[in-house]
Amino acid sequence: MTDIKRLGLGCMGMNLSNRERSIETIHYALEHGITLFNTGEFYGGGESEMVLREALAGVPRDSYFLSVKFGVLPKPGGGIYGLDVKPWNVKAHLAYSLHRLGLDYVDLYEPARMDESIPVEEIIGAVKECVDAGYVRNIGLTQLTPENLERAAKVHPIHTVELAYSLANRSIESNGILEVARKNNMNILAFSVLQHGMLTDTSAESAAGRPGMPQEAKEAILSGIRAIANEKNTTIENLLQAYVYAKNPDMSVLIGTTRKEHLQDSIDALSVALSAEDIKRMEEV
Numbered sequence: 001m002t003d004i005k006r007l008g009l010g011c012m013g014m015n016l017s018n019r020e021r022s023i024e025t026i027h028y029a030l031e032h033g034i035t036l037f038n039t040g041e042f043y044g045g046g047e048s049e050m051v052l053r054e055a056l057a058g059v060p061r062d063s064y065f066l067s068v069k070f071g072v073l074p075k076p077g078g079g080i081y082g083l084d085v086k087p088w089n090v091k092a093h094l095a096y097s098l099h100r101l102g103l104d105y106v107d108l109y110e111p112a113r114m115d116e117s118i119p120v121e122e123i124i125g126a127v128k129e130c131v132d133a134g135y136v137r138n139i140g141l142t143q144l145t146p147e148n149l150e151r152a153a154k155v156h157p158i159h160t161v162e163l164a165y166s167l168a169n170r171s172i173e174s175n176g177i178l179e180v181a182r183k184n185n186m187n188i189l190a191f192s193v194l195q196h197g198m199l200t201d202t203s204a205e206s207a208a209g210r211p212g213m214p215q216e217a218k219e220a221i222l223s224g225i226r227a228i229a230n231e232k233n234t235t236i237e238n239l240l241q242a243y244v245y246a247k248n249p250d251m252s253v254l255i256g257t258t259r260k261e262h263l264q265d266s267i268d269a270l271s272v273a274l275s276a277e278d279i280k281r282m283e284e285v
Helices: 016-031 043-056 087-101 120-132 146-155 177-183 201-208 215-231 236-247 260-269 276-284
Strands: 007-010 036-040 065-070 072-074 080-083 106-111 136-142 158-164 187-191 251-256
Touching: 007 016, 007 260, 016 043, 016 260, 036 043, 036 251, 043 065, 043 087, 065 087, 087 106, 087 120, 106 120, 106 158, 120 136, 120 146, 136 146, 146 158, 146 177, 158 177, 177 187, 215 236, 215 276, 236 251, 236 260, 236 276, 251 260
Parallel strands: 007 036, 007 251, 036 065, 065 106, 106 136, 136 158, 158 187, 187 251
Antiparallel strands: 072 080
């Protein structure tokens, strides 16, 4: 039996231009037992939150878990130009998100990055004030060092830590952050498990020019991974997702999509079984 709770839906790509499709995907997720929805105040300039508001209208509040990031400063023409996680401004960021979401509280609130000029204790202390006031239920963190994660946990329990992790990027296995998370009983949520499509068949052209990934090398890697996927009667994408589950049984995975078909693919990946030998072969490739 698959554990659907190990899969969350990332809503970064959801905006008013794909509103109907995104809402359909959110409803599809709920119908299939997915309850974690991950967004950010800066996703689509706030439009992701607006889409979620419409999609979740009428859905019992205790039947889903909503995670919101804050602090990234977007430019009018696209891209980002800075970061604002100043303790004084945390409540304002939250107020705007609650308004767009039409909610009284969020389940998880987290700074999108750490500002190294501000002690992590002050940032987490400001979010803790929102917890104490009832507007936030849990605190999360992402994009930070093991040392800052350790310091943050001394201010308030950290519910979830989001970490970039994939077959092609296993740096968290050696930098100490997994040990800190596990020692403090944090939930571990992996994102970018497809490494931005770098090791998928659908990204051959876009990935060919990546530094350190010449097309010849990419094709050699894909050939080896594809052979294992064929043995498992699955796709490369599903195999890469299954790798994360098999290598780290305590991890959940965040998949960002606006299409229910792609979400179903990720649901199917929960059923792909990999042995220790399969994991070793993939890593050797």
